[in-house]
Amino acid sequence: MGQHDTYDAIIAGAGHNGLTTACYLARAGLKVLVVEKNDWIGGAAVSRSLHEGWTYSNCSYVCSLLRREIVRDLELPRFGLQVIPYEGGATFTRDGDYFAYLSDHDALRREISRHSARDADAYTRFSQTVIRQCRFIRPFLLRNAPDPTSLRPRDLQEMLYLGRKAHGLGAHELNETLRFWTMSIGDFLDEHFESDLIKAHLAGSGIIGTGLGVYSPGTAYVLLHHYMGDVDGSIGAWGFARGGMGAITKALGDSFTEADGTIVTGAGVEKFLVQDGRVTGVALDNGDEYRAGIVGSNMDVKRTFLKHTDRAALPDDFVTAVERFKIRGSSGKLNIALDALPDFPAAPKGAPFLRGDLHCSTTLDELERAYDDWKDGRWSSEPYFDMLIPSQIDPTMAPPGKHMMTVFVQYAPYDLNVGGVRSADNWDDIQRKAFADAVFDKIEQCCPDIRRHVVHAEIRSPWDIENEVGLTEGNIFQGELTFDQLLFNRPVPGYASYDMPIRGMYLVGSSAHPGGGVMAAPGANAAREILRGLGRRRAMPDHREPLGAEA
C-alpha cells in the first residue's frame, strides 16, 4: 500500500502548463503536489540526453510564445531560463538557390526583391496584417474565453470586453479580421505574394501541428499561433532556450519547489478519484494515492476523461463532446546527433540564416500534396520540415565541433495506413525507418551529405510522441486549432473556463483556451480560475487589460 498524503491541490502532469498552474498556486500559499508519469519533468518541453554527450529538445524545440507576464511572475530567469533569438531562416530550392529570411530589414528587402521585386513591398503589408492580428489577439490569451450562451456576470463581462475590442476595430478592420481568421494561409499568401518560394517559406507556420492543409480555411489563424509570441518585445521572433526546451520546465520546476511545491516523478495518474461529484484526489499507477480537493489535469481532455476518469462520474453529453474533440496526430520528429556541421552547398559559408529554421518545400502545391498524403494515412512523400541546428548557438547541446539537429516533420499520420489498414499499431521499426528515410531524402535536397554525419537519430512518429509524452495521437497542440475547438468551444462547449463537470477538477493544459504552443497561458488562466474558486483571486497577479483601457 502506498502513500496517502493530503494536499491543497494536485496537478497531474509536469508539462509547462501543469508546472505553471502549480507554481502560481504554490506561490499563493497552497500546498501543491505535481505528479508525473515519466522519470523526468517537462512534458513536451524537455531536454533529454538520448545519446552520450548530446542534448535533444526532443519534442518542442524553439520558444517564442511563452507569455512574458508568466516568465516575470514566476521569476524564470532567476531559475536559469535564457531565451536567445535566432537569426533568420531559409527555404532551399531543388536547383541550388534559396530564399533567406534575414533579420536585417534592408537585406530582407533585397533578398525578397531578388525573387520578386513586387513582393518586397508586399511583405510590409503582410507583416502589417499579421502583427495587427497578433496585437488584437494577445490580450485574449491571459483571460477566459467569453461564453456567449452564459449569463453569468463574468461571462457577460468577457463578452463585453470582446465586443469592445471588436467594436474598437471599426467596421472595416473588423471585416478584415473576420476574413483573416477564417481564410486559408494559402489564399492569404496568394493575395500578397507572387513568388512561390516566398509563399512556401511563410506557409509553414499555418500548418505546423495541424491536420489541415495550406488551403484549408482557418490556417491563417494557425499562423498566428506561431507569430503571436515575441522575444524581448519583438513580435513574431523565435528563439532557443539555452540548454534546450527543458530549460523552461526546469526553471518552472525550480520556481515551484522553491515555493515549497512537491514533485513526484515516475508514477502517472491511473485514476482521478471522485466522490459525490467532487474530486478527492488521484490514484497513481504505482498504487500510491494522494488526496486533494483541487485537482488539475495537464493531460489533454481526451486522456483525462476517457482514460483516467470514471465515466459514471461524468455527464453523458460531456463524454460525447470529449469523444468528438479532434486531436489529430499529424507531425513527426527527428532528433539527430551529427559528428560535424553538415554542408549546405547553396548557402554562403557562415550564412547567419543557417542558424535559423531551414526548409525544403518550395511551393504551396507541394505543401498541399503533403497534406493529401496524410489524409490517406501516409506520411508525406515530400514532407514539409522545420529544421534547426541549435548547437551552433547553444554550446550546451553537443560536444565541441559536434552538432544537434532537430527536424520537425509535417505530415505524419497517427493511424498509419499499411496495405489499406489504418492503425497506430502499424508504426513499427520498419515503418519508422522508412519514414525517416523519406525525411532524409528530402533533407538531402539542401544538405546532400547529411546521412554521412549522423551519429544517432531518434525517430518519433505521432504514436511515439503519444506513448512517451502522453499527448493523444501525438498532437502537439492537445487538440486541433480549428474554430469549432477554439475560444468558448475549447475544449468543449460549456467548459471553456478550466473547471470541469467534476467539482474541484480543472483542465490546465493546451486542450483548454487559448490552446497549444509553449505558451503557458492555459496553465496561468487555470490557476487564476482555481484561486477565484477559492475566493483568492488576488493571490496572483492579474494581467487582464481593464475594460476601456484598450490601446
Add this chain to the structure above:
Amino acid sequence: MAKSAKIPQPFAVPIGLVPTPLQPRLEALSQAKAWAGWAGYITARVLDNVEFEYFAIRNQVTLFDISPMHKYRITGPDALAVMNRLITRDAAKIGIGRVGYAMWCNEQGMVIDDGTIFRFGEADFRLCCQEPMLTWLLDSAWGFDAEIRDESEAIAGLSLQGPTAFSLLAEAGFGDAVAGLKPFDLDEVEPGIWISRTGFTGDLGYELWCGWDGVLALWDRLWAAGGNWGLRAIGGEALDIARIEAGFIAAGVDFQPVHGAIRLGRGRSPLELGFARMVDFDKGHFNGRRALLAERARGPKHHLVRLDIGGFRPADGALLYHKKKKEVGHVTSGIWSPTAKRNVALAELRAPYGGAVKGDLWAEIYVNLEGQWDKRLVPVRIEDKPFFTHKRARATPPNRF
C-alpha cells in the same frame, strides 16, 4: 521557376547598409563619421558640424546626396489616368517639364506617402518618394495600359540648395540652361542630366538627376565650381532644420505613412495635414476620394499646424495642452530656428484644437540641465506662414546670392 544555379558569394544580397555611388566623396569629407541608414543606403547625418552645415544652406550653397529616394517611372497611354487615380491633385495640371508636389491616399483617405511628380512628357511621369511604392503603383496601374518601372537604382540625385546655388551652376556650365527655370521647372540641361528647381529648404535650390553611374562625375563638376560660392557638403540633420523652418512635413515624422502603421487610427488625411488645396474633388475619382468627401463633410479629426513655441528650448516630442490642463496633441518636429531666432515646431492637435480652437495652448517641455531635469509649461501660438520664406527663392532668373 527556372533559375540558374549560380551561387553568389558570400551572400546573394548585401547585408546591412550599402553605399550610394557618392560614398567615396562623402567618406573623404566626413569629419563627424556620423552615418545613418536611408532606404538601405548609407547617408550622412552630419559630415562636419550641424550648425555650420545649416548656415551654409541659408547663406551659401550646399550639396546633399538624395540618391536613396525611391524613384518610379510611369509611362504608357494610360500614364496620366494612373497618376490621377493615384494622387489627390490633378496630374493633368502638372505641365510637361514641371514638377509637382503630391500626396496619395488609401481607400480611407489616409496618406500613404507624399512626394514629387516629374512630368517628362504627355504620358511620362516620375514619382519620387520616401517609401517603397512599387507594389502600390503596380496595383494602382492594374487594368491600365501603363508601365511601371522602378528607377531607384538607375537614377541618382543631388540636392544643391542655398542662395548661391544658381551662381555655382553657372560656373559649372549650367547657367544658360537653368537661368530661365522657374520654381518647379524641370529641364534636361545636357544629355542624361536633368535639373529641377526644387528642394526641401524653402530657399533657392535645385535638384540634379542623372544616371547612377554618372553622379560621381556630376558631383565632382559641381565641387570644382563651388570654391567661389562657399559650397559645403552636408548631412541630413542640417537639412532637417531647414525643412522645418520652411514648414515642410516629413513622412514617418509629421505623419505616419499608413501602409507602415501597425496600430489602427495612425493614418492621417491630406485634410488633417493641412493640404486641402492638394485635393481636387472635381477631377474625377481618385483613391480615397469618397472617404475624403465624407471627411470634408464631417470635419477632420486632427490638425497638423505650425507652432511658435515660447522660450528658447526646442520642443521636439512635447505634449500640448489646452488651458494647461487638457492634453490635446504633441509636437511632431521641433527645433530652435537659427534664422528666425524662434523656437518653432510642427505639431498635431486633436480637433477642434488647432482648427476652431486656436488659443490658450501650451507645450510641456522637459529640459535636461547638466543632469537635472526641469519641466516647463510654455505658451504656443499657431502660425499660418512658414517660419522661413525669402523672395530670392522665387526670383527668376535667380540672384547671384
Add this chain to the structure above:
Amino acid sequence: MSAARDFDVIVIGAGHNGLAAAATLARKGRRVCVLERSDTLGGMAGNFSPAKGVTAPRMAHLLYNLNPKVARDLGLGERIPLKTLALPSVALSPDGNHVVVEAGKARFADGRAHPDAAAFAALHDRLTRFAGLLAKMSENPPPGLQGSLLDPAKLGELIRLARLGLGLKRLGKVEMREFLRILMSNAHDLLLDEMGDGPLAGLLAADAVRGAFAGPRSPGTVFTLMYRMGNGGNVALPVGGMGAVAEAFASAARAVGCDIRLGNGVAGIEVADDRAVGVLLDDGTRLGAGAILSSAGPMPTLKLAGIRHFDTEAVRRLRHHRCKGSVAKINLVLSGVPAIPGLPVDLNRGRLVIAPSVEYVERAFNPAKYGEMPTAPSIELLLPCLSDPSLASDGRQVASAIVNFVPPAPDGGWTKARRNALLKTVLGVLEQYAPGLSGLVTQSETLVPPDIEALTGAPGGHWHHGEMGFDQVLTNRPANGMARYRFGVNGLYLCGAAAHPGGDVTGAPGRNAALQLLRDGVA
C-alpha cells in the same frame, strides 16, 4: 453622356436574381429595364434544347432554396404559375445498397431500415433548424457596424440581430452551444461524428461542397451545407424544367411592367460625377437611368464601369475574389431509360447522387486543386423526363449531371481532348451504377467552368458566383466595403449571387439589392 433618363433603373442580366431585383423595383413603381446579353432568360436557371423535341435544364436542374419572401413578393406559384414536384434523393452505392432520403428520413431503397436512420433524422432535423435561423439573415443586407444607432436602418439591423440571438436562445443552451460549435466546422467531422462513412454520409458531404472549391474536410463546409438547407433543403423539380423558373421570374417582372430585353449585351456602364447614369449597349445604344443593378460578377461589373472609378484596394480585393469554378455540367440525351441495378424503377426519377463516402468526395476534390483532371468525380444525376414527360418526345430521356470536381483551368486549358476525357470519365463512373448507360447516349454536351462563365457571366464559372467560405460571406461578400450591394460608384449596385447571401436559385440577392437601392433613395 446621356443625360436623359430612359428608365429609373437598369438591371444587367436576366438571371433569376436580376429578374427578382427588377420585379421588386417595378412593384414599387420604378420604371425598370432588364438587359440580357444572351437570347435566353434565366442565366444558370435556364433551359435549352439539345435535340429536336427535347428540352433540358442547361445548368442548374433543381429548386431547393427559393427564398419564400421572394416567392411571396413575386407571387410565384400564385399569381404566377410555377409547379414543382418533390423528388427523393438517392445516394447510390457501388454495392447496390442504395439509400433513399425523403422528407428528412433515410432508408435503403429496397425498404430496409438504414442503421444510421435515427442519427440521420436527428442531424437533418438539427441542421434544418439551425439553417432556418441563418436563413433569416438572407432576407436583409448583412449586419454591420456602420451607421449610427439613431439611423432607422441600423436600428432595424439591431432588432434583427436581437431576434437572431433570441432565436438562438430559444434553441436552448445545449442546442445553442452545438450551433456555435458546428457553425464553423467541417462536414467531414460533423457527419462522421454522427454516422458511419458510406453513401448516406457521402450524400450530405457532396451536398455540402457542390459548387464549392473545397472538400468536406475544409472548415466552413457545415455552413455551406446549412445554407442549402435554409428552406428545408428538400429538392424539387420545376415542371417544365429550370427554364420554367426563369420564365416565372420573368413573368412576375413583366406583370409589374418591367421591360426585359434579350440579346442586349451591355458594353459599358456610364459614370458621371461618381454616379452611374446609364449603360452603353453592344450595338452602341445608350440608355440613361437613375441607377444600375448588375447581376454580373463583381469584376465584370467593375470593368463595365471602368476600373478608374474604384479604389485600388477594392480592385485588389476583387482580383482575389475566390471564384474558381469546380463544377462541370454534362447534359446527355438518351435513347431510353437507363437501368440502375438495386434501385426500384420508380426511384429513377429521384436526385441520384454518386458520392459513396465522405472520403470519396474529399478525394474527388484532390486533383482539382492542382489543375488535374478528375478520376472519380462525385456526380448529381437527374433524369427529369421521368417526372416531366413533356420535356422529351419519342421516349427519349435527358440525363443532367452536375460533376464535382473539375479543375477551373487545367494546364494547357480546356482542350477538346480534355472535354472528351472528362465525358469519358463521367460516363465511366455512371456505368458503374447504371451499366449500359453509355450505349444509350445519342447526344452530349460538356460544359466546363469557362463555358459556364461564357454562357452566364458567373465569375470563373463558379456555381455560386464566388466561394461561400466564411472569408467571403456576410460583410465580406463579395468583398469588404462592398457587401451591402452598393458597388463603389453611387447608384451602382450588385444584385447577383456574388452578393449577400450568395448562391443557389434563391432570388434573395436580387430582392435585397433592390430594397437597399430603394432605401438609399437613389432612383
